[in-house]
Amino acid sequence: MSTVKRLYYGNAVYHVIFRGNNRQNILKLKSDKQDLLNSIQKYQERKEVKIYGFVLMDNHVHIVMEVGEKHNISKVMQAVLLSFSAKYRRKYEYCGHVWQGRFQSKPMMNEEYVLKCLEYIHLNPVRAGLVLSSSDYIYSSAKFYQGLKNKEVYQCIELTKYGYTSVIS
Secondary structure (H helix, E strand, O other), X not given: OOOOOOOOOOOOEEEEEEEEHHHOOOOOOHHHHHHHHHHHHHHHHHOOEEEEEEEEOOOXXXXXXXXXXXXXXXXXXHHHHHHHHHHHHHHHOOOOOOEOOOOEEEEEXXXXXXXXXXXXXXXXXXXXXXXXXXXXXOOEOHHHHOOOOOHHHHOOOOEOOOOOOOOOO
16 A cells, blocks of 8 residues: 655644654654754754754654745655664664654644644653653753743754744743
């Protein structure tokens, strides 16, 4: 059975999700999360990508991103995921697929949907029982929306605030 072609929209905002193969914890260590952020940042500059929000869980990742008119989401994510996978395979002498299947991407056509998505992804670590408040989780953009500092993350990736209001309480 063939895969369904993705629809591309110029300057669209997407909710992107990808997970470790067989739901494995791929991003167990801080260094693994930093490597992924570095891969995202590398292609963010090259491919005209704005990152509005993200959360890096051990076994999956959510990103809210806008891709410029000249690039499509598949090419951007292919570059990011291949870059990270190559580092991961070398680091752990890992053989096989790092990520499970194709990444998911859902275009978001209005501001309300984007803001609700940002709230949803920022609450992911809270729902998983890892932290009590979204601002306590380091590998997320929640602190960015709350106006708090997070040197560990924000020195690796450039974030753009979506809209004018903070969506996290």
